[in-house]
Amino acid sequence: MSDLITPQGRQAVSAILFDKDGTLLEFVSLWGVWAKCLLERFGAHLNSRQLTLQPETIPSLFGTVHNEGGNITDYDRNGPLAMGTMADLYAILAWQGYLQGLSWAETMEIVDLCRKEADAMMDEMRPVVPLPGLTRFLEEARSHGVPMAVVTADETDAAEKHLRWLGIRDYFSEVIGTDQVERGKPFPDMVQLACSRLGIDPSGVVVIGDTNGDMRMAKAAGAALAIGLPGSASDDEVSNLLSDADVIVRTYEDLSVGRPGK
Structure with missing residues (x-):
């Protein structure tokens, strides 16, 4: 020993x-990039359905700090992005769609599509x-x-x-x-x-x-x-x-x- x-x-x-x-x-080099992409893609998919992910609510979803350009610069060490499972994060996003009138099934489908888009970007960038x-x-x-x-x-x-x-x-x-x-x-x-x-x-x-x-x-x-x-x-x-x-x-x-x- x-x-x-x-x-x-x-x-x-x-x-x-x-x-x-x-x-x-x-942490931010990887998950800040991933979370920004996931949130942006989810917002875009909501917009295509004439719904909106309100900018002022975005930092509170995963416990993130954003600069003026929208990039994530810091995070709550005891918040969802740091401590939650992937399923937790996806459920948090899905809840936003559900609150705006989408069915749970539809909003989960949107989240899954956003996950694939974010993962593809990460595979290309490898920001570690x-x-x-x-x-x-x-x-x-x-x-x-x-x-x-x-x-x-x-x-x-x-x-x-x-x-x-x-x-x-x-x-x-x-x-x-x-x-x-x-x-x-x-x-x-x-x-x-x-x-x-x-x-x-x-x-x-x-x-x-x-x-x-x-x-x-x-x-x-x-x-x-x-x-x-x-x-x-x-x-x-x-x-x-x-x-x-x-x-x-x-x-x-x-x-x-x-x-x-x-």
Whole structure:
């Protein structure tokens, strides 16, 4: 067993489990682009039916911050885009169509079409950016024989694709999406499933994530340590965003892996 070395000390670790979005890759670079496309396509399809997605309501749908050009520049770390499943996001959009008089079946068909259009654009653009210091940290953990897995609110197939785009899929023994478990974050199911497949006890794992849902998932599973990566959140926001974290670091440069006691 190796040690994970943090600014607060050392922790013996049998495996490291990572959230994906905002933890392995920059959240806005991927999901800001995807959400903007999805919302724009949904608005266009409503307009073709003489209906309107009101501009003032758009930020509240997924919990996003938009600049004057309509691009998404930030997001609520505890909001739907960060914490919700894909089914949650699609249901939020479908509800907007239903409120304006469309049948649930018709509005779900529109959402599915928008999803395909947004996914096609993403496949072409591949707008993924790894967090600073990530590759160095993954390589160091692998060199010390620490098993690693991904536990994400995204669906497994999409997560696998994004990891391949980043060129880091081979670092992970398992990729667990929310579609593989009965309950997503903050429940412990994904950690438990990952540990079962890795053949280890949750009490020996470290969970790294960027939302308090990740931290609560770790606590519920009995993980050894929950590490929060707050990204661009201000110091004043961090205590609320990651209130259940054991350790908070700004970058992977603050983390390393070494031999016990070395």
